Amino acid sequence: MQSDNPLISDFVKMANAAAGTFAGMTREARDGARERMREALGGLDFVSREEFDAVKDMAAKAREENEKLAERIAALEAKAKG
Incomplete structure (x- = not known):
């Protein structure tokens, strides 16, 4: 059941955009942490x-x-x- 209320439609769009932004931030944080670990461990002789x-x-x-x-x-x- 969809609503024709523009306020609810705008809220759903905003929530979807926030979820996408949060997912992107999570990926960037994970990739950044992985890169920092590579740099930190790169000088060690394993x-x-x-x-x-x-x-x-x-x-x-x-x-x-x-x-x-x-x-x-x-x-x-x-x-x-x-």
Whole structure:
């Protein structure tokens, strides 16, 4: 049921325009915040997941090798004493 009252018609138009403006402001605020975060984090040195995993694997291998060398040293010291 539509009304022919121009006052109600104008109010509906104004409400629709306000809703559209609010939606646009929300998008702009979100995009602006996202851009500020990119700028703020841009100077930081983050590593990629692949780089992190590669260094993690290298550290694990180095730790294993270190343990093997410690066992060899202990065996050599025991042999030298005995």
